Amino acid sequence: MEMPTPNPAVLSRRGRIVARLREVLPADAVIDDPTETRAYECDGLTAYRCAPLAAVLPASTAEVAAALKICHDEGVPVVPRGSGTSLAGGALPTADSVILGVARLRDVLETDYDNRFIRVQTGRTNLSVTGAVEADGFFYAPDPSSQLACAIAGNIAMNSGGAHCLKYGVTTNNLLGVTMVQMDGTIVEIGGAHMDAGGLDLLGLICGSEGQLGVVTEATLRILPKPEGARPVLMGYDSNEVAGQVVSDIIKAGVLPVAIEFMDRPCIRACEAFAKAGYPDCEALLIVEVEGSPDEIDEQLGLIKQIARRHNPVELREAKDADEAGRIWLGRKSAFGAMGQINDYMCLDGTIPVSELPRVLRRIGEMSKDYGLDVANVFHAGDGNMHPLILFDANKPGDLELCEAMGADILKLCVEVGGCLTGEHGVGIEKRDLMTVQFAPADLEAQMRVKDVFDPDWLLNPAKVFPLAASAGRRAA
Amino acid sequence: MRPESEEQLAEVVRDTTRPLHIQGGGTRPVGRVVDGDVLNASGLSGISVYEPGALTLVAAAGTPMAEINAALETEHQMLSFEPMDHRALLGTSGTPTLGGVVAGNVSGPRRVSAVGACRDSVLGVRFVDGSGQVVKNGGRVMKNVTGYDLSKLMCGAYGTLGVLSEVALKVLPRPDAEATLTVPGLNEAQAVAAMAAALKSPFEVTGAAYDPAVGVQLRVEGLSASVTYRAGKLQALMAPFGAAGITDDKAASAAIWRAIRDVEGLKDHAVVVRLSIKPSALPELMSSAANLLFDQHSKAAGFDVLADWGGGLVWFGASARQLEICAGVMPDRDGPAGDVGGQILLEYLQSYCEMEGGHATLIKGPESLRRTVHAFQPEAAPVAALTTGLRKRFDPRGILNPGLME
Numbered sequence: 072m073e074m075p076t077p078n079p080a081v082l083s084r085r086g087r088i089v090a091r092l093r094e095v096l097p098a099d100a101v102i103d104d105p106t107e108t109r110a111y112e113c114d115g116l117t118a119y120r121c122a123p124l125a126a127v128l129p130a131s132t133a134e135v136a137a138a139l140k141i142c143h144d145e146g147v148p149v150v151p152r153g154s155g156t157s158l159a160g161g162a163l164p165t166a167d168s169v170i171l172g173v174a175r176l177r178d179v180l181e182t183d184y185d186n187r188f189i190r191v192q193t194g195r196t197n198l199s200v201t202g203a204v205e206a207d208g209f210f211y212a213p214d215p216s217s218q219l220a221c222a223i224a225g226n227i228a229m230n231s232g233g234a235h236c237l238k239y240g241v242t243t244n245n246l247l248g249v250t251m252v253q254m255d256g257t258i259v260e261i262g263g264a265h266m267d268a269g270g271l272d273l274l275g276l277i278c279g280s281e282g283q284l285g286v287v288t289e290a291t292l293r294i295l296p297k298p299e300g301a302r303p304v305l306m307g308y309d310s311n312e313v314a315g316q317v318v319s320d321i322i323k324a325g326v327l328p329v330a331i332e333f334m335d336r337p338c339i340r341a342c343e344a345f346a347k348a349g350y351p352d353c354e355a356l357l358i359v360e361v362e363g364s365p366d367e368i369d370e371q372l373g374l375i376k377q378i379a380r381r382h383n384p385v386e387l388r389e390a391k392d393a394d395e396a397g398r399i400w401l402g403r404k405s406a407f408g409a410m411g412q413i414n415d416y417m418c419l420d421g422t423i424p425v426s427e428l429p430r431v432l433r434r435i436g437e438m439s440k441d442y443g444l445d446v447a448n449v450f451h452a453g454d455g456n457m458h459p460l461i462l463f464d465a466n467k468p469g470d471l472e473l474c475e476a477m478g479a480d481i482l483k484l485c486v487e488v489g490g491c492l493t494g495e496h497g498v499g500i501e502k503r504d505l506m507t508v509q510f511a512p513a514d515l516e517a518q519m520r521v522k523d524v525f526d527p528d529w530l531l532n533p534a535k536v537f538p539l540a541a542s543a544g545r546r547a548a
Numbered sequence: 549m550r551p552e553s554e555e556q557l558a559e560v561v562r563d564t565t566r567p568l569h570i571q572g573g574g575t576r577p578v579g580r581v582v583d584g585d586v587l588n589a590s591g592l593s594g595i596s597v598y599e600p601g602a603l604t605l606v607a608a609a610g611t612p613m614a615e616i617n618a619a620l621e622t623e624h625q626m627l628s629f630e631p632m633d634h635r636a637l638l639g640t641s642g643t644p645t646l647g648g649v650v651a652g653n654v655s656g657p658r659r660v661s662a663v664g665a666c667r668d669s670v671l672g673v674r675f676v677d678g679s680g681q682v683v684k685n686g687g688r689v690m691k692n693v694t695g696y697d698l699s700k701l702m703c704g705a706y707g708t709l710g711v712l713s714e715v716a717l718k719v720l721p722r723p724d725a726e727a728t729l730t731v732p733g734l735n736e737a738q739a740v741a742a743m744a745a746a747l748k749s750p751f752e753v754t755g756a757a758y759d760p761a762v763g764v765q766l767r768v769e770g771l772s773a774s775v776t777y778r779a780g781k782l783q784a785l786m787a788p789f790g791a792a793g794i795t796d797d798k799a800a801s802a803a804i805w806r807a808i809r810d811v812e813g814l815k816d817h818a819v820v821v822r823l824s825i826k827p828s829a830l831p832e833l834m835s836s837a838a839n840l841l842f843d844q845h846s847k848a849a850g851f852d853v854l855a856d857w858g859g860g861l862v863w864f865g866a867s868a869r870q871l872e873i874c875a876g877v878m879p880d881r882d883g884p885a886g887d888v889g890g891q892i893l894l895e896y897l898q899s900y901c902e903m904e905g906g907h908a909t910l911i912k913g914p915e916s917l918r919r920t921v922h923a924f925q926p927e928a929a930p931v932a933a934l935t936t937g938l939r940k941r942f943d944p945r946g947i948l949n950p951g952l953m954e
Contacts, residue, residue, distance in 0.1 A: 183828075184744075184748055185740075185741075185744040185748070185827070185828050186744070186826050186827050186828050186860075187747060187748070208748075208750075212662070229693060230693045230697070232691050236690075236691065237690075238662060238663075239662045239663065240662060240663040240668060241691060241693075243697065243700070244662075244663050244665075244668045253930075257930050257933075258930065259928075259930040259931055259934065260928065260930075260931075261931060263826070263905040263906070264826040264905055265824045265825050265826055265860055265905060265906040265907070266659060266660075266665075266824060266857055266860045266861070267653070267655070267659075267665060267824045268907075269824065269906075269907030269909075269924070269925045269927075270907070270924065270925065270927055270931065270935060270953065271701060271704065271705055271709070271935055271938060271953075272653070272667060272700045272701055272703060272704050272705070273701075273931065273934060273935075274700075275667060275697050275699075275700025275701060275703070276696060276697060276698070276700060276701050278697065279693045279696065279697050280696050280697075295662060296747075296748050296749060296750045297750060298750050298752075299750045319601035319602070320601070322601055322602070322603060322721075323600050323601045323623075323721075324721070325624060325721035325722065325723075325724065326721070326771075327720065327721060363752075363774060364774075364777060366773065366774075366777060367770075367771070367773070367774040367777065370771050370773055370774060371771065371774075374771075422687075422689040422690070422691045422692055423689060424599060424602045424604065424688060424689060425599075425601060425602040425603075426599050426601055426602045451691070454689070454690035454691050455602070455689050455690060455691070456689075456690075456691040489687070489688055489689070490687065490689050491687045491689055491692045491694040492694045493692075493693050493694050494689070494691035494692060494693065495691055495693055496693070497693050498693075498694060498695065502694070506694070506695065509687075509694055509695075510684070510695060511684070513681050513682065513683055514683055514684050514685065514695075515695070516681075517677065517681075517683040517685070517698060517942070518685075518695050518696040518698060520941040520942065521696050521698070521701075521938065521941070522696075523937075523941060524934060524937035524938050524941055525934065525937075536695065536696075
């Protein structure tokens with residue numbers, strides 16, 4: 072993966088930059104010892120590593136502003152970092168960059184049940200936001216698989232989703248307001264406790280901008296009352312095509328499940344070996360979950376089972392209690408861990424129109440044969456957000472490159488059928504050079520103009536999202 | 549000017565030397581008055597993709613909403629954000645179009661539920677920027693974080709950053725049944741408390757509105773047995789606030805929410821202001837604004853107010869008489885009493901929002917008023933700098949609905 076050449080002028084001023092940061096931050100909040108900065112050399116995309124110039128861990132919005140202002144004055148690139156769980160290299164440093172971590176910004180600032188929001192500092196983890204309101208019957212809806220570790224700051228940067236967004240939406244649909252610090256240290260407040268922020272939708276623009284427009288330090292998040300209950304049903308089919316048709320039929324029938332998850336045979340086998348959830352050995356497995364009171368759940372599952380039966384399932388199992396529900400979800404939730412046990416893998420997250428599922432799965436199967444790499448598919452079928460896991464051997468020379476080439480082909484296929492490169496992981500460095508597959512130069516130009524407004528010197532997370540060639544002129548200016 | 553294709557639209561924008569006043573169906577003259585050549589987008593019309601099984605629909609920006617709703621109806625689907633039809637309130641004619649709805653981010657009562665704003669349903673857009681360049685953003689899939697979300701930026705930009713040519717929408721199944729609960733005789737403090745109680749419950753309320761003359765109204769939708777169950781649960785929950793009546797006839801319930809959506813109750817008012825606020829702030833806002841109507845004889849009853857979104861969306865209506873009383877607050881100000889009163893009311897509500905959070909927008913008022921006020925909430929300096937920067941980049945010549953959002 073090509074990264075820009077570090078700016079020698081910045082590297083040569085390292086001592087002075089660190090000293091200036093120490094003037095505005097507590098001593099332990101500025102990390103420049105090379106053995107310690109190595110902790111920040113990569114995120115969840117571990118194939119690429121580079122230690123930063125230094126890392127700073129401010130504990131307030133004012134400290135973030137002070138640190139950014141110095142970096143701005145010194146012309147130092149800044150890479151914002153939540154918990155470092157990005158699978159797309161969104162927090163990968165360059166040698167001349169300062170990592171700005173939000174890990175010390177963890178407080179709940181305000182909880183308001185009557186108005187159904189919580190205001191938090193963004194270093195707080197996704198799951199602990201729900202944790203703060205759970206006892207009172209509320210939850211925060213977006214639930215990425217990494218929710219135990221990932222920070223709200225990163226969720227906002229990547230507009231994270233999760234299994235339950237078919238009903239509740241992704242981060243951008245649940246974000247009401249932010250406090251954000253721009254690269255030059257300017258603090259802006261956008262939105263708040265009211266439901267629609269005024270003026271231009273800057274909130275919508277910031278969410279999913281991969282930390283390139285500013286560092287979000289505080290967020291007002293919408294919280295929702297917990298449903299009375301939820302229950303999944305599991306169904307197995309002989310072919311991916313049939314399972315894809317079932318998904319489409321359920322959606323058309325007017326029942327909107329809270330989640331529809333899809334796993335193919337390689338994934339079912341791996342999960343079964345790992346988690347022993349009692350999954351049937353079949354081509355395709357669906358987990359469909361609905362919410363409500365016990366009677367409401369019965370009614371919805373009744374309709375869903377009717378549809379399922381019409382397509383001759385090899386297995387149709389409804390959870391009778393919490394224990395059985397847990398077992399149905401167990402395999403799905405351990406999918407990534409299970410795959411990690413057998414192999415190195417690369418996880419893609421291209422999204423396609425739901426109607427294209429069968430065709431795309433078939434083509435991925437063909438590619439798997441052509442490249443000689445196994446692929447397991449596990450994904451959010453209800454919204455077409457695929458997660459093909461390409462298995463490779465990191466110790467085998469050339470295997471990573473082969474895997475990346477196949478990944479690129481799969482993503483091109485997603486775009487070709489009317490979908491997109493990434494549904495919830497973000498572009499980062501991983502898909503940066505594929506952006507031209509989805510966007511014409513004018514489309515990218517329009518997006519880059521937005522960065523020109525928020526960060527005219529292109530110092531924030533500069534080598535991400537846009538192909539290096541497309542952003543070269545701006546980054547050099 | 550009425551281009552009939554995206555290419556023609558781009559050409560018109562590229563070639564113009566004068567400001568453009570962009571129009572869809574012309575049903576919604578909102579914001580500062582734009583003096584410019586009318587660019588009518590209704591020639592870009594037609595649904596190009598509708599996949600009920602994928603819950604997506606793509607249509608040209610000038611497509612009439614009626615055509616989209618009719619197509620959805622045949623598949624038993626709907627737009628979850630149930631956009632307001634402004635014709636009754638504003639006394640306009642014409643046909644609301646998709647582009648107009650999206651440009652205004654027009655969201656109806658269902659906004660209060662999980663994913664109910666217009667912006668939440670917009671999956672992708674195509675537009676022509678101020679230089680005449682065609683740009684596409686987003687797509688037609690439900691989850692998409694590929695690049696910056698300019699689709700949201702366009703939604704609610706009132707055409708000032710680009711002229712929409714095509715929009716991809718997420719649609720939803722139409723519920724089989726719906727019911728409305730009415731809790732009569734509540735003051736605003738009780739109403740806000742009742743709506744909060746309902747919205748905090750797990751019974752999936754998809755509408756929570758307040759009309760002082762009617763009381764609080766709550767909507768539940770879904771499968772028939774489920775609607776009956778949840779309406780019953782909510783009735784019990786509302787008991788401390790009063791005896792709630794249930795309207796479970798689908799058509800009757802739908803008519804109630806259509807009237808709420810279209811703010812029909814304020815159609816005879818001269819000036820109407822729309823506020824987005826923290827729901828619990830409603831009582832204080834209403835009582836403080838009522839001070840504007842204090843004259844030497846008596847303290848008037850206050851403005852006519854309708855609230856939706858659990859109290860978070862507030863419509864302030866002022867009659868000609870009320871505007872006259874308002875004008876009396878600042879006897880030195882020049883201009884017709886109606887305009888001065890409108891200015892004072894709007895300035896008051898905007899300064900309230902500046903202090904307490906939220907925003908106030910003039911939705912209805914005479915043209916003379918729409919020339920002399922900030923129709924949209926003035927922004928704090930750092931936000932205004934970003935807004936100005938974006939306008940310069942997307943519309944460098946300042947020709948797209950110039951000044952409309954000021």
